[in-house]
Amino acid sequence: MEERLAGLVQDLVRTNSVNATLANGPGEEAVARFVAAQLQAAGLSPEVQVAGDRQYNVVASIRGRGEAPPLVLNAHLDTVGVEESPALLNPRREGDRVYGRGAYDMKGSVAVMVLLGEMLARRPPPGDVWLTFSADEEDRSRGTEHLVRHWLPALDPPPTGVIVLEPTEEQIGVAHKGFAWLEVEVHGRAAHGSRPDEGVDAILPLGRALQALERLGRELEESVAHPLLGHGSLHASLIEGGTAWSVYPAWARLRWERRTLPDEDEALVARELERVVHAAASGPWRVEGRIVFVRLPHQVSPESPVVRALRRARPEAQQVGMAFWTDAALFGEAGVPAVLFGPCGHGAHAADEWVSVSSLTRTLKTLLDVVYTTWPEIWAGAEGGKSQ
Numbered sequence: 001m002e003e004r005l006a007g008l009v010q011d012l013v014r015t016n017s018v019n020a021t022l023a024n025g026p027g028e029e030a031v032a033r034f035v036a037a038q039l040q041a042a043g044l045s046p047e048v049q050v051a052g053d054r055q056y057n058v059v060a061s062i063r064g065r066g067e068a069p070p071l072v073l074n075a076h077l078d079t080v081g082v083e084e085s086p087a088l089l090n091p092r093r094e095g096d097r098v099y100g101r102g103a104y105d106m107k108g109s110v111a112v113m114v115l116l117g118e119m120l121a122r123r124p125p126p127g128d129v130w131l132t133f134s135a136d137e138e139d140r141s142r143g144t145e146h147l148v149r150h151w152l153p154a155l156d157p158p159p160t161g162v163i164v165l166e167p168t169e170e171q172i173g174v175a176h177k178g179f180a181w182l183e184v185e186v187h188g189r190a191a192h193g194s195r196p197d198e199g200v201d202a203i204l205p206l207g208r209a210l211q212a213l214e215r216l217g218r219e220l221e222e223s224v225a226h227p228l229l230g231h232g233s234l235h236a237s238l239i240e241g242g243t244a245w246s247v248y249p250a251w252a253r254l255r256w257e258r259r260t261l262p263d264e265d266e267a268l269v270a271r272e273l274e275r276v277v278h279a280a281a282s283g284p285w286r287v288e289g290r291i292v293f294v295r296l297p298h299q300v301s302p303e304s305p306v307v308r309a310l311r312r313a314r315p316e317a318q319q320v321g322m323a324f325w326t327d328a329a330l331f332g333e334a335g336v337p338a339v340l341f342g343p344c345g346h347g348a349h350a351a352d353e354w355v356s357v358s359s360l361t362r363t364l365k366t367l368l369d370v371v372y373t374t375w376p377e378i379w380a381g382a383e384g385g386k387s388q
């Protein structure tokens with residue numbers, strides 16, 4: 001099992017799937033075809049879906065015996081870029097580790113799902129299992145958005161749990177933050193630097209906006225911490241404006257990012273934006289603020305069946321919050337409890353990315369245990385007091 005997994009991860013790393021829109025890579029077409037071919041060879045009937053320009057999902061179902069509700073597994077097929085080191089596309093094995101772009105985030109998990117599919121195809125599980133491989137998680141999650149909009153609503157019966165295999169160091173990820181991208185634009189009036197009577201400086205009001213943001217950031221630090229995720233936070237991202245030394249700037253823009261906790265919704269972020277706009281607003285210039293992009297935070301109940309099934313399979317695992325945003329939030333928004341569980345490794349998005357092969361093997365064994373044993377047990381109500 002371990003050798004097969006190590007080989008599969010290396011094949012997957014070699015198959016370039018650098019995100020098309022984030023890093024102008026080839027996207028998921030080749031890797032989607034590779035995954036589909038593996039599943040087909042195992043006797044499954046995978047469907048390759050087009051989720052966008054050069055963006056491809058793969059979906060495959062394994063029919064169960066009708067003894068447990070359907071369960072969905074999810075991993076993303078794309079990776080971040082390799083500009084800093086193209087050699088990252090040549091995987092190498094060193095002892096327990098496979099190095100290469102995406103080995104950890106998250107082609108190791110793709111390999112686990114492919115092998116799981118092969119094993120389930122040979123011996124039908126108690127309930128239906130859906131394997132979903134998504135495009136574009138590293139940019140706008142168009143792959144999982146496509147699944148949630150077009151594929152999930154058509155499932156009958158609907159799934160009752162999702163396991164997203166993002167690397168969690170074999171802990172049970174039950175929460176992560178959301179994020180919002182915001183901006184304010186200031187419109188002034190251009191004039192020669194010698195004509196204060198005509199010019200309206202669009203940059204100076206951003207000083208007040210920055211001060212308002214700094215205050216807001218301090219308030220977040222001083223607020224009550226989430227037990228798994230700590231505090232909400234913000235940081236300035238981009239500041240632009242001005243044309244020349246001797247010209248009153250007619251336009252300026254400040255962009256920032258806000259990382260949100262599960263109880264911080266878009267309405268709260270909108271009110272914070274209003275404060276920043278208000279701080280910069282009074283004067284002969286015009287200020288516009290907007291929320292450009294929002295991804296909601298994610299939290300799943302520790303008592304939801306999919307979390308209980310994982311806890312039962314891995315009683316020693318901790319329930320943890322993840323630092324990064326994941327596609328689990330999109331499944332959660334669609335009303336399906338989604339939990340994170342994946343392998344150990346290091347270096348997501350970095351030059352020394354690796355995944356542990358023994359951890360991939362343990363991850364696969366855990367998922368087999370969930371699918372064949374603990375998931376049906378939870379639904380059969382046979383769990384007694386043990387899972388509490």
Ligand SMILES: [Zn+2]
Binds near residue numbers: 076105137166
């Ligand atoms: Zn990832």
